Amino acid sequence: MSVEQPTASPPPSLFAGVEPLEVFVELLADIDMHTSPTEFYDRICEAICRLTTMRRAAVFMADAARRRVRAIGSHGIPFEQLSGIRPTLVNTPIAQRALLEDKVVVVSEGIEEAVPLEYAQLLGVTTLVCTPMSAGGYAYGVICADRGGGRFELSDGERHLLWTLGKTAALVAAARNVTRQQERMRRLGERLDLAREIHESVLQRLFGVSLALGAEQPLDRAERERCRVEMQEALSDLRRALERPLAPLAAETGTTLAAELERVRKSPGVVVAVDWHGESSVPADLEPLAQSVLAEALRNIAKHAHPTRVEVAVSRDQQDFTLEVRNDGARPGTGEAGMGLRLAAFEALQQGGAVESGPVDGDRWRVRLVVPLQQDVD
Amino acid sequence: MEERLRVLVVDDHDVVHWGFRVLLGEQPWVERFFQARTGAEAIALARAHKPHVALVDLFLAGESGAELSAAIREASPATRVVLISGAGRMSPAAARAAGASGFVSKDWEAARVAAAVRRVGLGMTAFPTKAEQPAPLLTEREREVLDLIARGSTNREIAERLYLSPHTVKEHTSVLYRKLRARNRAEAVRRAQRIGLLG
Numbered sequence: 001m002s003v004e005q006p007t008a009s010p011p012p013s014l015f016a017g018v019e020p021l022e023v024f025v026e027l028l029a030d031i032d033m034h035t036s037p038t039e040f041y042d043r044i045c046e047a048i049c050r051l052t053t054m055r056r057a058a059v060f061m062a063d064a065a066r067r068r069v070r071a072i073g074s075h076g077i078p079f080e081q082l083s084g085i086r087p088t089l090v091n092t093p094i095a096q097r098a099l100l101e102d103k104v105v106v107v108s109e110g111i112e113e114a115v116p117l118e119y120a121q122l123l124g125v126t127t128l129v130c131t132p133m134s135a136g137g138y139a140y141g142v143i144c145a146d147r148g149g150g151r152f153e154l155s156d157g158e159r160h161l162l163w164t165l166g167k168t169a170a171l172v173a174a175a176r177n178v179t180r181q182q183e184r185m186r187r188l189g190e191r192l193d194l195a196r197e198i199h200e201s202v203l204q205r206l207f208g209v210s211l212a213l214g215a216e217q218p219l220d221r222a223e224r225e226r227c228r229v230e231m232q233e234a235l236s237d238l239r240r241a242l243e244r245p246l247a248p249l250a251a252e253t254g255t256t257l258a259a260e261l262e263r264v265r266k267s268p269g270v271v272v273a274v275d276w277h278g279e280s281s282v283p284a285d286l287e288p289l290a291q292s293v294l295a296e297a298l299r300n301i302a303k304h305a306h307p308t309r310v311e312v313a314v315s316r317d318q319q320d321f322t323l324e325v326r327n328d329g330a331r332p333g334t335g336e337a338g339m340g341l342r343l344a345a346f347e348a349l350q351q352g353g354a355v356e357s358g359p360v361d362g363d364r365w366r367v368r369l370v371v372p373l374q375q376d377v378d
Numbered sequence: 379m380e381e382r383l384r385v386l387v388v389d390d391h392d393v394v395h396w397g398f399r400v401l402l403g404e405q406p407w408v409e410r411f412f413q414a415r416t417g418a419e420a421i422a423l424a425r426a427h428k429p430h431v432a433l434v435d436l437f438l439a440g441e442s443g444a445e446l447s448a449a450i451r452e453a454s455p456a457t458r459v460v461l462i463s464g465a466g467r468m469s470p471a472a473a474r475a476a477g478a479s480g481f482v483s484k485d486w487e488a489a490r491v492a493a494a495v496r497r498v499g500l501g502m503t504a505f506p507t508k509a510e511q512p513a514p515l516l517t518e519r520e521r522e523v524l525d526l527i528a529r530g531s532t533n534r535e536i537a538e539r540l541y542l543s544p545h546t547v548k549e550h551t552s553v554l555y556r557k558l559r560a561r562n563r564a565e566a567v568r569r570a571q572r573i574g575l576l577g
Contacts, residue, residue, distance in 0.1 A: 195465070199437075203464040204391040207484040211397030214488020217404045230393055 023047050024168055040176065041073020044169045045143070049075050051165060052158055054129065054145035058082055059169070060095065061133075061141030072141070076148070077123065087116050095142040098130040104159045104166070105130045108151055115144070126151045131162045135170035143169065194241055201237035205230045257282045257290045257323070261312060264298065270307050270327075277315035286371055289347050290314075290323050293355060296340035297325035297367035300357075305329045305365060316373070323369040330365040341367065382409035383499040386429040388420040388446065389413075389462070390439045398433070401488050407496055417446045424454040431499035433482070436463035444476035451477050460498045469514075470505040475574030480504035515557055516575065523550040528567045528576050 024047050028040075045057040056076030062069050069089070071082035089096045094114040098105045107114040108127040114120075115128060127150070131143040143166060146152075154162075209230045212223060219227065258276070265272045282290050294312070301307055306329040313324045345355035353371030360366045385408055387398045395413045402408045412427055414420035417438065424432060432450050436443035447459040461473055464484035473481040480498040482491055483506065494504035516524060519540075526536045537547045551563075560566035570576045 199465050200391075203484060205393050207464060208391065208393030208395075208397030211394075211488045211491065212400040214492070215401050215404050219400070223400055226396065 021168065023051055024172060028172065038073050038079060042075055042079070043073075044172065045073050045075035045145075048131075048143060048145055048162070048165055048169075052145070052161060053147060053152075054162075055148040056123070057143055057145035059133065059141055059143050060087060060092075061173075062139075069141075081122055082119075085116060085119050085122070087119065091116050094128065094130040095144075098132040098142055099134060099139045102132055102134060104132075104154070104162045106154050106159075119144075124149045129154060129162060131166040133166050133170045133173065135167050135174065138170075138174070140170050140173045197241045198238070202234045202241070205234040205237070209234075255291065256287060257294065257314065260291055260294060261314075264294075264312075270301075270310055272310045272312060275311065275313040277313070280314055280316035280321075282314070282316075283321060283373065286321055286351070289344065289351065289353075289371070290321070290369060292347070293323055293341070293344045293367065293369040294325065296344055297357075299340065300367070301325075301327045301365070304331055306331070319372060321369075321371050321373055325367045326360070326364055328364050330359060330363050332363075344369070380407055381500065382407055383430040383496065384410045384412070384427055385495060385499065386412040386414065386420065386423055386427070386432040386450075386457070388415075388417075388432060388438065388443075388450075389435040390415050391435075394435075397488075401492055402495070405492060405496075407499075417441045417449065420446060421449055421453045424450045424457055428454045429457050431460060431495055432457050433460045433462050433495060434478075436461050436468070437465065444478075447477045458498050458501070460495060460504065467506065467510065469574070470503070471574035473505065473574075475572060481506060483510070515573075516554065520550055520554055520557075521575070523547060524554055524566070524570055524575065527551070527554075527563050528570070 024044075028043060041059045041061075045059055048054055048057045056074075058071050058074040058077055060069055061072045069087050069092075071079065071085060073079070074082055087095070089099075092115050094105050094107050106127065106129050111120045111125055111128055115125075119125070120128075123146070125146050127146060129145045131145065133140040133143055143162075145162070209227050212219065212227060261272075261274050261276075265274055298310070301310060305327055307327040309328055311324075311326045313322070313326075315322045341355060341357055348355050348369060348371060351371050353369065355367070355369050357365070357367040385398075385402055387395060389395060395415075399411060399413070402411050410427065410429075412423045412429060414423050420432065420434070423429070432447075434443045434447050434450065438446065443461055443463075447461065450457055450459060458480075459476075459478040460480035460482055461468060461476065461478045462482045462484060467483065468481045470481070473479075480494055480503055482494050482504065486494075497504045522540060523536055526539060531539065533544055533547045533551065536542070537544045540547070542550075551566075554566055555561065558566045558569045560569050567576065
């Protein structure tokens with residue numbers, strides 16, 4: 001394989017300051033629940049390479065379920081090349097040392113004895129840097145990095161920077177684990193609530209009716225009527241259970257859409273014009289949704305546009321409540337709505353409404369929330 | 379002449395009481411039918427009328443059906459209990475450990491429920507078929523290890539007795555603790571006794 005020699009790049013700062021954090025935040029900002037673990041750790045590897053003189057990096061972590069260590073993300077190395085490698089702490093002394101001593105270990109001689117042979121041969125590594133990904137007494141894994149195959153020396157500054165990045169990566173991995181755990185708990189809680197609701201209503205009604213219908217004697221008029229009512233109630237209970245909002249409930253925000261718009265309008269930066277039609281008021285139950293759509297729309301503008309002006313229109317008629325956010329300076333190629341807006345759209349759907357977003361009039365972009373004030377009841 | 383039975387139904391759902399009333403009200407073998415919505419009502423009725431059989435919902439609002447079974451039998455020792463539930467399954471051993479002589483699932487057909495109540499009232503037992511029962515919590519080997527733990531054997535003694543290595547015994551005990559949600563041997567034995575895994 002080709003060996004890429006390091007290109008001239010500015011030496012990393014001994015005191016990395018907040019730059020590593022900024023790079024991590026930038027790379028991980030649009031991570032959402034659909035991001036695969038590989039994609040997540042690919043970005044960590046990319047951050048390592050952007051912040052140091054490393055050209056290739058791979059994260060190896062323990063897979064508790066399968067009781068093995070495996071590559072879980074990479075940058076500068078096709079992931080497929082790593083996915084077949086099954087290192088252990090025994091056949092990877094460099095990782096063992098990095099984790100035990102909690103320090104960055106560099107090996108330039110006898111690399112075949114420091115890592116599994118297939119890893120050394122596959123990548124043509126001469127000098128390899130192994131950084132522990134551990135924090136708070138918990139070892140998450142190691143980051144193996146090199147400059148593309150050649151021999152190199154690592155300065156004290158870069159060694160310290162890598163060690164710091166290992167800690168940051170461990171922190172990010174821990175935060176991700178906690179978030180995923182919370183999401184699992186939330187889903188489990190929802191499932192339990194649903195099961196409880198069906199058990200306490202539908203199942204009991206069906207059981208009672210089934211006992212009554214199991215009687216050998218014909219049911220009298222009152223008993224037949226009771227069966228009809230109980231079945232109807234069971235159907236309604238079931239429908240209510242199925243229609244329960246599945247999106248996380250909006251938290252109390254402690255503010256209002258009007259107050260938020262006023263704050264945004266007075267904030268320095270882009271001109272925000274607010275058009276609040278007449279006496280339109282925001283229904284209390286729509287406040288959290290309206291605020292989250294506004295926040296997400298403004299967040300997307302800051303991230304994906306160079307606006308000179310943002311226009312916000314709030315209106316309400318007998319049928320609908322509408323919030324519309326328009327901006328100019330949308331960058332070409334701005335794609336579909338981000339996760340925040342997609343979640344808001346899901347929340348709107350639970351209330352019979354919709355969130356649309358897309359380009360209008362050339363470089364302008366529009367986000368619009370429309371929610372019916374009275375849902376149809378059939 | 380057919381023996382007629384006094385039946386007590388303990389459930390906190392009105393519709394379930396109504397269903398049993400319609401079903402059991404026509405059965406020639408039912409002498410009297412009593413209904414209770416709480417544990418206190420059930421115990422009072424059991425003490426006063428000495429029912430032959432009590433159907434007790436496993437998940438009464440805020441009360442444990444299993445514990446209520448014991449209380450009913452204390453109030454009326456001749457009363458035999460059938461546990462009834464709309465969620466999950468219960469093994470005969472677990473039901474017996476709770477002092478019950480039968481277990482009925484709320485997805486059973488009415489005729490089968492009535493037959494189970496009658497069987498238990500007449501002194502027999504009524505449990506789901508093998509296929510309907512939950513998979514055994516412990517493997518045969520884990521049961522053997524648990525029995526020896528309950529008799530006070532150390533891991534080394536268990537290893538010698540079962541011709542296993544101490545390491546294997548340790549693995550079995552770890553699995554046992556996890557399955558029984560116990561932190562130590564004493565807790566494992568207590569929990570196993572409570573759910574009928576130990577005599």
